[in-house]
Amino acid sequence: MNSLKLPLWMAGVNSRAFAAPIIIIMMLSMMVLPLPAFVLDIFFSFNIALAVIVLLTSLYTIKPLDFMAFPTVLLVSTMLRLSLNVASTRVVLTEGHTGPDAAGKVIEAFGHFLIGGNYTVGIVVFIILTIINFTVVTKGAGRIAEVGARFALDAMPGKQMAIDADLNAGLIVEAEAKRRRTEVAQEAEFYGAMDGASKYVRGDAVAGIIVTVINIIGGLMVGMIQHDLDFGSALKNYTLLAIGDGLVAQIPSLIISTAAGVVVSRVASDQDIGGQLIGQLFAKPQVLYITAAIIGGMGLIPGMPHVAFLMLAGIMAGTAYAITKRAQQAALPVENQEVAAPPPASEMEEATLQDVMPVDTLGLEVGYRLIPLVDKGQSGELLRRIKGIRKKFAQEVGFLAPPVHIRDNLELKPTAYRITLKGVEIGSGESHTGQFLAINPGMVSGTLPGPLTSDPAFGLPATWIDSSLREQAQAMGYTVVDAGTVVATHLNHLITSHAAELLGRQELQQLLDHLAKDSPKLVEDLIPRLIPLGTLQKVLQNLLIEGVHIRDMRTIIETIAEHATTTTESNELTALVRIALGRAIVQQLFPGTHELAVMTLDNRLERLLMQALQASGPDGAGIEPGLADALAQQTEQATRQQEQMGHTPVLLVPGPLRALLARFLRRAIPQLKVLSHSEVPDSKTIKVTSLVGAPA
16 A cells, blocks of 8 residues: 655645744735634634733743744734734624624624723723723833844944854853854844834834724725615614724734733843842832831822731732842841861871972962952853863964963952962952953043953953943943853963963973873973983973964974984074974964065174174173164064054064074063064065164
């Protein structure tokens, strides 16, 4: 027996893809084809149910983008109501003379039950609902959506910069950065779509009034002329039907307009609307006590409804008391915690070597207000970011940094932190949980209220702002980061700048063991046969001091093995390794370009330095102080000019001078990189932008 099979073109199509065409065809059919009263009841009931579903969905969304389809739903629901208005108008005008149930039981129920069969009351109620929907809810939601769209578009550059900063700092991966960029674009599109969709709702309200008036006037004409009804009967029948029809359409319209206002007016958080209302409106018992006193006082005034006011005051006072008791019970274990007394001196153990605590290679100490950032029990986001920093460091620099040991320090300020290297502080700063640091990258359009400070990682001017000002700051061009990102960025910057000190013998041995899994002979032939482990460590540290990555360990070891038979001096081996890594060094400094914009030395200054090098040796201790000062000043000036032109500050010098000038200028100009001619690949073109030491 052959089984029934769908055609191939239908088998590959998701059934959900037919939903939109079916709805459009259904709405067009209602406008053209006559519908019986029973079918109208079904569609009107579905319209009300759809409005309730949309409202409840909007109440339970966490952020507006969770209901990204809302503008489309708004448009479709509006068109559905208009189609029902056309279909019901046809039935009202053709069958209205038969009685109030001519257009179905739903319209009859709204005409009798909601307004008591009184068409005057119905007209008033209908007009009030239309005014509320048109002038209050829809107009307000449209205005909020318009402003939200404008702020979302203005804030896009700042948000993109913040995403790029997190990506460059290793706090997020490329996939997360792509997701955030898509979310930023979707947010702007959402508010723009909501701004446009709200115009449909306003038009729907106007159309509802016009349709109702037409139904009343047209019904009077049809009833009196075609069906010979007297004016009173025609007015009653057709007015009740028209008002019932209008109310059936306006109530779902008001519900969906309210949902639109809820979606666009909420502030993004990790709670839905209900959680926010309960958590914020009834969080302070003092407010409830004062409100209970005021309401209770009003209930004692003669003539007031005493039972209602006093009962409400009692409920508020009882709620405030329950909140206070719950807060006291939550704090009780901490307050009643007993501090154990130290044991008597006679019972204390003798000191042993176990009491000697090793010094952590990398340490992070935080004040007590920053503990939530590093507490696993409180989902400390900083722990996850530190893992990301170590992973990105290992991928880019070439070795695994030691783990960061985190502990609280009550001697620090509550919002302060400090970063230590081998027990010595190398950086410190402050970070305020619940606030954001707005960093001025140099092109902002205004100032922000809040305490002025500086970015602890790079020293840029910054301001601590409340979370409510985040969107405004991004729209003004600030780079806005949270408290955890401030600490993580500072830590990442310090780890990168102190990479040479983090490469200890243990880290180097782990790196060699990892390399030996793929190339065991390469490692065995070098250490300890040709050079000791300490010499290799010194060479790698020399590279890291000048910011050269050591990912290409194969090339480094092969170069050292090739020249270790002629020299084992670490500085000479470093120079040879730099030549072998020249292509990678140049690519790191000049990514994606064939023309290298560099600074060079004037010929006369170059000859003087070569003579000083020959006279004083490779350490350059014999350079005349006046010449050293002039060299430092002119190089610093040329570096500033290079940065203003948008180029990486690189000084190109002869090979013998490279190590001397790099060591001499590193302290005064840390951002300057010194290359030798032999390190530049032949495929690159050199463009000299300035001469250091040239006569003015």
